[in-house]
Amino acid sequence: MAMTVLTERDQLGVKPGRLYVDGSWCDSSDGGTWEQVNPATNEVVTTFAVGSAADVDRAVRAARRAFDEGPWPRMHAKDRKAILQRLVGLISDHGEELNRLQTLENGMPVAFSSMAVVSSAMAAAIFDHHAGWIDKICGETFPTYEPSPTGADVQVMTFREPLGVVAAVIPWNAPMMLFAQKVAPALATGCTVVVKPSEYAALTSLRLTELIEEADLPTGVFNLVPGPGDPTGEALITHPGVDKVTFTGSRAVGSRILAASGDGIKRVTLELGGKSPSIVFDDAASVEGAAMVAMGMVSMGVSGQGCVCQTRSLVQRSVYDAFLEAAAGLTGMVTFGDPFDPATTSGAIINRRQLERVMGFIERAPSEGARLVAGGDRPGGELAQGNFVNPTLFADVDNSMSVARDEVFGPVLVAMPFEDEDEAIRIANDTQYGLGAGVYTTNIARAFRVARAVRAGTVGINEYTLMPNAPFGGYKTSGLGREGGWGSIEAFTETKSVIVGLSG
Ligand code: NAD
Numbered sequence: 472m473a474m475t476v477l478t479e480r481d482q483l484g485v486k487p488g489r490l491y492v493d494g495s496w497c498d499s500s501d502g503g504t505w506e507q508v509n510p511a512t513n514e515v516v517t518t519f520a521v522g523s524a525a526d527v528d529r530a531v532r533a534a535r536r537a538f539d540e541g542p543w544p545r546m547h548a549k550d551r552k553a554i555l556q557r558l559v560g561l562i563s564d565h566g567e568e569l570n571r572l573q574t575l576e577n578g579m580p581v582a583f584s585s586m587a588v589v590s591s592a593m594a595a596a597i598f599d600h601h602a603g604w605i606d607k608i609c610g611e612t613f614p615t616y617e618p619s620p621t622g623a624d625v626q627v628m629t630f631r632e633p634l635g636v637v638a639a640v641i642p643w644n645a646p647m648m649l650f651a652q653k654v655a656p657a658l659a660t661g662c663t664v665v666v667k668p669s670e671y672a673a674l675t676s677l678r679l680t681e682l683i684e685e686a687d688l689p690t691g692v693f694n695l696v697p698g699p700g701d702p703t704g705e706a707l708i709t710h711p712g713v714d715k716v717t718f719t720g721s722r723a724v725g726s727r728i729l730a731a732s733g734d735g736i737k738r739v740t741l742e743l744g745g746k747s748p749s750i751v752f753d754d755a756a757s758v759e760g761a762a763m764v765a766m767g768m769v770s771m772g773v774s775g776q777g778c779v780c781q782t783r784s785l786v787q788r789s790v791y792d793a794f795l796e797a798a799a800g801l802t803g804m805v806t807f808g809d810p811f812d813p814a815t816t817s818g819a820i821i822n823r824r825q826l827e828r829v830m831g832f833i834e835r836a837p838s839e840g841a842r843l844v845a846g847g848d849r850p851g852g853e854l855a856q857g858n859f860v861n862p863t864l865f866a867d868v869d870n871s872m873s874v875a876r877d878e879v880f881g882p883v884l885v886a887m888p889f890e891d892e893d894e895a896i897r898i899a900n901d902t903q904y905g906l907g908a909g910v911y912t913t914n915i916a917r918a919f920r921v922a923r924a925v926r927a928g929t930v931g932i933n934e935y936t937l938m939p940n941a942p943f944g945g946y947k948t949s950g951l952g953r954e955g956g957w958g959s960i961e962a963f964t965e966t967k968s969v970i971v972g973l974s975g
Contacts, residue, residue, distance in 0.1 A: 474809045474853075476509045479575055480516050483568065488519025488677045488697055490526055493533035494690035500525045505670050505698065510578040510819040511810045511857040519673050522696030527665070527706035530694035534636045534663040535712045537691030544633045544661035548606035555602035555658060558686040559595050565682060566591040569647060569675055571811070576674040577643050578857070580815040583772035588937045589645040594679075597651035600939035601659040604960055608660060610967075624974050630967040633661030634738060635714030637963065638707045640728070642720040643672035643821055644776045649742075650676055652943075653717045654693070656959030662715075663692045667707050669720075670699040671821050700724065711735055715963070718742070719778075722948055729951070740952035740962050742778070742944055744878040745906030748899040749781035749935075750921060751794060752892075755911035756933065758790045762797035764909070764935065766884055770805050770862030774817050775882040776825075778949075779907045781935065783875055784886040785895050791888040795844055795866050798884060802845040802862040807854050820858040820881055829860055829881030836874040841865040841885065870898050878904070892917060896924045905946025909935050928953070 488507075489496045503521035508514065522530070538544055543551070562569065569591035570584040584590060610629035619625050639653040646668060657664045668676035680695045696703055704724075708716050708731045715738035718728050725741040732739050751761045765784045769775035775782065786794045808815045820826040833847055846863030849855065860882050868875050868885040875885050889895040899908060899921075908927040912918050922930040928945045929937075937943060942958030944950045952962055 474512045475811045476512050476514055476516065476575065476809075479571060479811050483571055483575065485517050485572070485575065485674065487517055488673055490520050490522055490530070490697065491680045491684070491693070491695040492526065492530045493694065499523055503698070507576060507673060508822070509575060509810075510821050513856060513858070516575055516674075519677070519697045521698035522667070522703040522706070524702055524706040527696050527703060527710060530665045530696050531636060531638075531707070531710045531712040533691035534665050534694055537689060538633070538636055538663040541663075541689050541691060543663060543689050543692045546661070548608075551659070551661065552602050552605040554686055554688060555598060555605065555655070558683060559599045559602060561682040561685055562591055562595040562598060562679070565678070566595070569594070569678060572674045572678055573647055573672075574810045576672040577646065577773070577821060578810050578819045579773050580810050580818055582813050582815065583818070587772060589648045589773075591647060593939070594647045594651035597648065597939045598655045600956075601655035601959065604957075605659050608960055608964065623972055626971045626973055628969050628971070630969055631960075631964045632967055634963050634965055635662060636712055637662045637664045638710070638713045638716045639664060639666045640704055640707065640716065640718045640720065641666065641668050641676065643669035644773055644778075646672040647675045647679070649719050650679055652954050653719075656954065656963045657717070658688075658692070660960060660963040662963055665694045665696060665707060665713070667696050667698065667704055670697070673697040708732070713737060715739070717954070717962070725950070740944075740954060741950045742954065743906075743948060743950045744880075744904060745778045745780070745945065745949050746783055746876065746878055746902050746904045747779060747781045747907035747909070747927065748783040748785050748902075748925070749909035749911065750895045750899055751784065751786045751790065752910075752912040752914070752917065753787040753789045754913050755790070756913050758793050758911075759797035761911040762794045763801050766798040766801040766862065766864065769884045770802060770882045771816050772818065774820065774860065774862070776818075776821060776880050779929070779937070781907065781909050782879065782884060783870075784884060785889050785898050786886055787895070788888045788890055791886070795864070795886060798864050798886065799845040802864065805862050807850055807857070807859045817862070817882070820860055823858060825880065826858040826860065829879055829883070832874050832877070832879045832881070832883060833860075833863055836865050836868075836872065839872040839874065840867070840869065841872060841874055842867045846882070870901050876902065892921065896921060899925050903947055904949045906949035907931070907935070
């Protein structure tokens with residue numbers, strides 16, 4: 472099987488990436504570059520310029536000027552909406568190209584990149600949803616408060632105003648959808664933006680930036696500075712000209728961002744990791760279906776490198792064996808290979824360091840007492856040159872084991888039996904994370920009881936997906952704040968109270 476990664480690169484016309492600052496493309500001020508490597512073959516696809524601290528400073532100053540003096544935050548709602556809708560059209564027109572670029576940058580199979588919530592269609596839907604808010608963002612008026620503390624007759628109302636300069640730091644695993652999830656609400660509310668994509672996946676961000684340029688935003692409103700956490704990310708999150716940092720990625724970096732934001736009291740939204748449970752009761756409509764969903768989430772597409780994957784399966788004892796059989800059966804349907812082959816179902820681990828980390832979890836789990844049911848190794852032959860890991864299922868896992876407590880970020884599902892609803896809820900909540908959860912049952916009252924009891928930002932009942940109009944975020948260490956729907960509008964605006972004296 473020949474891999475077509477470099478052929479695709481040539482067909483897509485990928486060039487070395489540059490920075491986009493204050494309406495112009497430029498190279499790094501200190502000549503720094505980074506190699507973009509495809510994880511399916513570990514071939515270098517291209518290079519891109521690394522934003523230095525000086526480049527980040529220029530980008531933030533441009534965004535600051537555009538916010539403080541430019542037309543964007545002051546534009547009529549109709550005009551700003553028209554520009555974002557032009558962008559929606561451009562993303563849709565270039566949808567297939569963007570999906571293929573995403574496969575090229577992070578090795579996600581093209582079938583998944585084109586169809587799932589990570590696709591260009593989802594990115595366009597998120598921009599479209601937020602464009603729809605633009606002429607509906609408004610404050611409130613309040614009833615007369617009697618008696619007014621000063622005795623004056625006053626009318627109290629609020630204005631909802633754009634927050635300012637937004638720094639958006641994006642990971643590699645769903646780069647297009649997460650670009651949209653941050654940039655769409657920032658632009659819709661009238662903020663200006665500096666984006667730092669992941670050093671492991673900058674290609675779609677670079678192409679989306681070209682489309683933003685084509686949509687004709689005012690100069691300085693949108694800026695892109697590719698590069699790694701050090702120096703580019705650090706320079707951005709610590710810059711005094713930034714009003715808000717919106718971040719998706721690891722807990723370690725999220726906590727660094729929170730600390731760095733203290734000095735300037737920057738606003739922060741953090742979308743971090745997860746160890747989400749799916750809770751399968753014996754009255755589920757299809758126990759096998761629930762098993763396929765859980766195993767599919769960790770083995771298809773990005774091979775478990777998704778923050779919302781349900782990586783802990785809690786299964787009622789009477790259907791536990793049936794669940795394991797169905798989950799193990801699905802692992803046999805996984806195909807690795809050329810990510811541009813439509814028949815390939817699953818991608819590679821993003822880089823060698825992450826690959827070693829995933830294999831470390833897999834090797835340690837049996838010594839902690841977990842029973843290996845499927846996988847546990849890596850495919851050989853030609854596939855050995857890529858960072859592939861066979862989908863792995865561990866049974867009889869205790870929730871205290873590290874494979875049940877830590878986010879593996881790879882194709883590993885752990886299953887554990889439970890006796891009753893109380894025990895299931897206790898295990899589900901016995902985690903530092905709280906991003907998502909699933910419940911599978913045909914008992915509607917039980918479904919809602921469990922949804923109410925589980926401490927997680929998103930709970931799926933017999934279904935699990937992300938929606939552009941649903942607030943998304945985490946409880947506990949899975950994050951801070953929400954993005955999506957009205958939650959995004961709140962997250963990118965400030966509320967100003969205006970008190971009008973009516974006596975004079
Ligand atoms: P990461 O935290 O290593 O990197 C994310 C981004 O932060 C990258 O752009 C990186 O360059 C940047 N960064 C690194 N150090 C920085 C610093 N000091 N200052 C500023 N920026 C810095 O995460 P990752 O490996 O790219 O992604 C995997 C993690 O992301 C997982 O933990 C996963 O659960 C999480 N994730 C969460 C969500 C969500 O919505 N909750 C979505 C996707 C991924």
